[in-house]
Amino acid sequence: MKLTIALLAGDGIGPEVIAQAVKVCDAIAVKFNHQIIWKPALTGAAAIDAVGDPYPDETHEICLNADAVLFGAIGHPKYDNDPSAKVRPEQGLLKMRKKLGLFANIRPTFTFPSLIDNSPLKRERIEGTDLVFLRELTGGIYFGEKGRKDGGETAFDTCTYTREEVIRLAKKGFELAMVRTKKLCCVDKANVMETSRLWRETVQSMEKDYPEVTVSYEFVDAVAMRLVQWPNSYDVLITENLFGDILTDEASVISGSMGLMPSASVGEKNALYEPIHGSYPQAAGKDIANPLATVLSAAMMFEDTFKLTEEAKAIRNVVNKSLEQGIVTEDLSGKNKAYKTSEVGNWLVANL
Numbered sequence: 379m380k381l382t383i384a385l386l387a388g389d390g391i392g393p394e395v396i397a398q399a400v401k402v403c404d405a406i407a408v409k410f411n412h413q414i415i416w417k418p419a420l421t422g423a424a425a426i427d428a429v430g431d432p433y434p435d436e437t438h439e440i441c442l443n444a445d446a447v448l449f450g451a452i453g454h455p456k457y458d459n460d461p462s463a464k465v466r467p468e469q470g471l472l473k474m475r476k477k478l479g480l481f482a483n484i485r486p487t488f489t490f491p492s493l494i495d496n497s498p499l500k501r502e503r504i505e506g507t508d509l510v511f512l513r514e515l516t517g518g519i520y521f522g523e524k525g526r527k528d529g530g531e532t533a534f535d536t537c538t539y540t541r542e543e544v545i546r547l548a549k550k551g552f553e554l555a556m557v558r559t560k561k562l563c564c565v566d567k568a569n570v571m572e573t574s575r576l577w578r579e580t581v582q583s584m585e586k587d588y589p590e591v592t593v594s595y596e597f598v599d600a601v602a603m604r605l606v607q608w609p610n611s612y613d614v615l616i617t618e619n620l621f622g623d624i625l626t627d628e629a630s631v632i633s634g635s636m637g638l639m640p641s642a643s644v645g646e647k648n649a650l651y652e653p654i655h656g657s658y659p660q661a662a663g664k665d666i667a668n669p670l671a672t673v674l675s676a677a678m679m680f681e682d683t684f685k686l687t688e689e690a691k692a693i694r695n696v697v698n699k700s701l702e703q704g705i706v707t708e709d710l711s712g713k714n715k716a717y718k719t720s721e722v723g724n725w726l727v728a729n730l
């Protein structure tokens with residue numbers, strides 16, 4: 379197959395982890411006889427520095443025309459403590475999601491048997507955890523009307539959802555539940571928020587189309603609690619943008635390292651794959667960041683977008699092997715030898 383992949387390395391550790399995923403994908407291409415055409419493009423703080431825009435039109439064109447987008451991370455500390463910055467790297471990410479129509483953010487959380495004791499939670503609480511969040515990504519408070527009034531003394535952000543937006547996300551949730559354990563949890567705050575009541579009423583009205591799926595409705599605060607108590611009681615969870623942002627960070631550390639979890643953001647036409655972790659600026663340029671989340675994101679890309687299941691399996695197998703054999707970066711190495719980011723990448727390629 380000929381695969382054109384837009385490559386958005388971004389900021390911080392983005393370029394380092396992306397470089398390992400590229401090596402792995404290239405090795406897969408050789409092994410399975412594919413041709414990958416990489417289309418590198420600027421995004422984030424790197425793009426602001428170069429052209430003054432965190433998601434330049436040129437980058438958008440490249441993403442639109444690619445078969446998939448592989449993305450590293452976005453963000454730079456020089457903007458974090460400067461609320462007055464006019465352009466921010468994160469705006470690039472939001473603009474990209476909106477312009478590419480990536481309305482569903484798929485964030486799985488699963489455990490690796492060899493890493494269970496790295497988790498901040500007790501073994502018996504997390505064994506068997508295998509859940510997926512479907513976070514709505516182009517609506518809600520992230521994109522609603524916002525501003526200041528009263529001479530700047532009052533600020534507001536508005537959360538808005540249309541029924542259509544809820545339906546298209548929930549549909550993906552039901553479909554995913556159907557190919558998993560047929561359990562779906564709708565996470566909302568319907569006891570307080572009107573948008574949550576629209577979510578709940580809409581999802582309820584869709585239940586009849588998926589009679590095999592058991593749907594539960596839970597408040598976001600309770601889900602935050604149960605996620606650390608019994609994460610293995612969940613399967614597919616659907617939720618709106620901000621709740622999903624918060625809960626998926628919480629869920630991502632259950633596996634033992636945030637450096638392990640992949641994700642996908644999909645729309646009608648385009649799909650983007652990225653590690654859940656951020657730009658981790660403290661580690662940038664040190665060759666110490668864990669590349670596995672990015673490598674596993676590439677596996678998701680092969681499976682979900684290219685429908686190349688064997689290729690995805692090969693990537694996951696070699697990642698598991700590296701974990702079992704302790705070929706890991708410092709976040710996972712404990713008292714044992716810590717490998718460099720690039721060494722882990724090289725090992726994966728050599729063992730594919």
Ligand code: IPM
Binds near residue numbers: 452453471623
């Ligand atoms: C994420 C990030 C982004 C978000 C930030 C960087 C804008 O936290 O992808 O979860 O809030 O969506």
Ligand code: MG
Binds near residue numbers: 623624627
């Ligand atoms: Mg987040």
